[in-house]
Amino acid sequence: MKQVEKILVPTDFTVKSLNLVREAIEHSSAPQLEIVLAHAYLPSSITDLLFFSKSRLIEKLSNKEFTEACKLIKSKYDTRIHAMYVDILSSNHASYLNNYLEGNKIDEVYLPENMEMKPTTTDSIDLVPILRKCRHTTVMIPLPKSLVFIPNRVNQVSDLFQ
Amino acid sequence: MKIHNKIILLLLGIFFTYTLLFSGFIYYSISNYAFTDFYKRLEIRAASIAKIKLDNSNDVSSIREVHDDFLEKLPSQKEYMFRVVDGKAEAAAYQGELPKHFIQDLIEDQAAKYSKGNKFYSGILYETTLGAKYLVIVGADNYFYAHHIAYLRNLILTSLMFAILILVIISILISRTLTRPVNNIISEVKEISSENLHLRLKTSDNNDSLSGLTSTFNDMLNRLETSFETQKNFISNASHELNTPLTSIIGEAELALSKPRDGEEYKTSISKILEEAEMLDKKTKALLFLAQTGYNGKAQKFDKVRIDQLILDIKETVHNINANYQIKIDYSLLPESPEKLKVKGNEQLLHLALSNIIINGCKYSEANQVQVGLAASDKDVIIVVRDTGIGIPEDEMQYIYDPYFRASNTGDFEGYGIGLPLSRNIIQMHDGRLIVNSVLEKGTTVQVNLPIGGYSL
Numbered sequence: 169m170k171q172v173e174k175i176l177v178p179t180d181f182t183v184k185s186l187n188l189v190r191e192a193i194e195h196s197s198a199p200q201l202e203i204v205l206a207h208a209y210l211p212s213s214i215t216d217l218l219f220f221s222k223s224r225l226i227e228k229l230s231n232k233e234f235t236e237a238c239k240l241i242k243s244k245y246d247t248r249i250h251a252m253y254v255d256i257l258s259s260n261h262a263s264y265l266n267n268y269l270e271g272n273k274i275d276e277v278y279l280p281e282n283m284e285m286k287p288t289t290t291d292s293i294d295l296v297p298i299l300r301k302c303r304h305t306t307v308m309i310p311l312p313k314s315l316v317f318i319p320n321r322v323n324q325v326s327d328l329f330q
Numbered sequence: 331m332k333i334h335n336k337i338i339l340l341l342l343g344i345f346f347t348y349t350l351l352f353s354g355f356i357y358y359s360i361s362n363y364a365f366t367d368f369y370k371r372l373e374i375r376a377a378s379i380a381k382i383k384l385d386n387s388n389d390v391s392s393i394r395e396v397h398d399d400f401l402e403k404l405p406s407q408k409e410y411m412f413r414v415v416d417g418k419a420e421a422a423a424y425q426g427e428l429p430k431h432f433i434q435d436l437i438e439d440q441a442a443k444y445s446k447g448n449k450f451y452s453g454i455l456y457e458t459t460l461g462a463k464y465l466v467i468v469g470a471d472n473y474f475y476a477h478h479i480a481y482l483r484n485l486i487l488t489s490l491m492f493a494i495l496i497l498v499i500i501s502i503l504i505s506r507t508l509t510r511p512v513n514n515i516i517s518e519v520k521e522i523s524s525e526n527l528h529l530r531l532k533t534s535d536n537n538d539s540l541s542g543l544t545s546t547f548n549d550m551l552n553r554l555e556t557s558f559e560t561q562k563n564f565i566s567n568a569s570h571e572l573n574t575p576l577t578s579i580i581g582e583a584e585l586a587l588s589k590p591r592d593g594e595e596y597k598t599s600i601s602k603i604l605e606e607a608e609m610l611d612k613k614t615k616a617l618l619f620l621a622q623t624g625y626n627g628k629a630q631k632f633d634k635v636r637i638d639q640l641i642l643d644i645k646e647t648v649h650n651i652n653a654n655y656q657i658k659i660d661y662s663l664l665p666e667s668p669e670k671l672k673v674k675g676n677e678q679l680l681h682l683a684l685s686n687i688i689i690n691g692c693k694y695s696e697a698n699q700v701q702v703g704l705a706a707s708d709k710d711v712i713i714v715v716r717d718t719g720i721g722i723p724e725d726e727m728q729y730i731y732d733p734y735f736r737a738s739n740t741g742d743f744e745g746y747g748i749g750l751p752l753s754r755n756i757i758q759m760h761d762g763r764l765i766v767n768s769v770l771e772k773g774t775t776v777q778v779n780l781p782i783g784g785y786s787l
Contacts, residue, residue, distance in 0.1 A: 239708050240706065241663075242707075242708070246667060247666060324767050325712060326716055326777055
């Protein structure tokens with residue numbers, strides 16, 4: 169078994185979506201994990217395309233609560249998380265995603281079984297249905313009911329608690 | 331000295347020195363130029379005259395032509411010619427109006443200049459082709475120096491006078507524009523007192539430091555006004571809170587004393603009085619505590635506190651207070667390293683603050699389960715208290731930290747409105763943050779961030 173396993177988890181920059189990361193870490197048996205938080209974003213305007221900068225985009229999309237929640241997870245699984253970072257995918261084609269997964273040597277993809285991702289911006293794309301079609305090791309994770317049916321909670325760090 | 335006059339004098343000084351230096355330099359260089367130029371002209375004349383009169387060569391005629399055609403006669407031009415033998419001029423040279431030292435200088439240096447009043451002399455020692463030596467001296471009135479320089483001097487003096495006049499006016503204007511806004515601020519500030527704290531200074535749109543000053547001042551007034559209002563509210567609320575039990579004590583006592591009663595009746599009314607007095611005691615104690623925690627810098631002992639242990643203690647305490655209160659502690663996000671759970675703080679105070687928050691959650695959710703989560707980021711320990719209670723109306727969120735404020739939907743619950751402000755005071759004393767999120771009828775989530783103490787194992 170590999171020492172560090174690389175996994176991909178879709179995110180919509182809400183604290184709630186990070187619960188998937190928790191579940192994925194619990195589910196995985198690898199001693200160390202490199203977690204890629206993937207978000208699909210298709211810039212619609214010319215200026216966005218021309219001046220595309222991944223780091224600036226991530227900064228724009230993410231929020232204080234999200235980063236704080238990421239830190240909480242990191243300190244909870246300090247020894248198991250080898251690295252955890254956000255990456256932007258810029259296509260919704262299955263072939264692109266296959267390429268991406270292969271090129272980045274992703275070992276496993278974790279998807280929520282019963283939770284929908286809300287598009288963060290109008291240019292964001294829900295990755296879950298596309299990833300489901302990919303010919304890659306995907307693991308469907310059922311999230312606890314209490315979490316899925318949280319009545320429209322505001323995005324806050326406490327969403328990480330079930 | 332007033333700043334107004336200071337600015338005027340300073341500006342005047344700078345400008346006046348500058349103009350004086352400037353015009354003095356012009357005057358000096360022009361008069362200097364007039365001197366040297368005139369001497370040069372005299373010297374050329376002396377040379378050409380010497381050539382014409384003393385030599386008889388062929389080219390003399392052309393020099394004479396030049397002399398006659400181009401060199402006009404200067405005002406009161408006079409020519410002198412003296413023969414020099416053995417280094418001494420003939421006797422006539424020493425007897426004329428020319429001073430002896432000038433003649434002497436001329437013989438020694440072969441050229442010399444001399445001026446007396448308006449009259450300028452320039453001479454050369456000329457050696458003819460035959461070898462005879464002559465002193466040739468030309469003298470004339472310097473018309474330019476006599477008239478133009480005087481005119482220039484007068485011009486400069488009058489323009490200096492005008493310059494001073496203009497300078498005074500400009501300095502007054504500048505100092506006015508500089509000091510007027512400050513004076514305006516002063517007069518406006520004088521109008522503001524504790525009676526009309528709502529008044530604000532006029533702000534201008536431009537982005538200079540003076541408008542910065544006014545906006546800073548306005549900000550300060552805002553803060554002052556808020557704290558004034560809070561104080562006023564606090565006093566009226568506090569006196570009301572303290573008055574209610576006092577009124578019932580007095581009423582009960584008066585009722586008991588109005589006519590003779592038997593022992594049993596006295597007993598009930600005294601126990602009622604005791605109950606009210608205990609209530610009063612609780613309230614004043616809470617008030618005292620609030621006042622104590624409100625002041626920073628008091629000698630509180632700060633020690634190592636383990637938050638997970640503290641939360642277990644609090645759970646116990648809450649159970650002792652009311653057995654119906656259910657608390658579920660969620661340790662699922664507990665960090666791997668226990669160092670991240672230690673904060674620097676006062677255990678009693680933190681116990682009080684957190685138990686206040688947890689009891690509030692239990693109280694307002696009618697004994698539903700309250701979740702207490704514990705986690706840590708890289709800088710903070712985070713305690714999350716989540717209830718499914720009545721929530722806080724959105725428009726009342728801004729008042730929740732006011733002492734004695736109680737939300738409009740809390741009518742059915744007992745309380746004084748001291749708990750949350752007290753908790754916040756304590757958490758702020760520990761450099762922490764208190765974040766309250768609430769949805770009406772759905773529940774409230776309180777998040778407490780406390781900085782990690784940095785204790786190693």
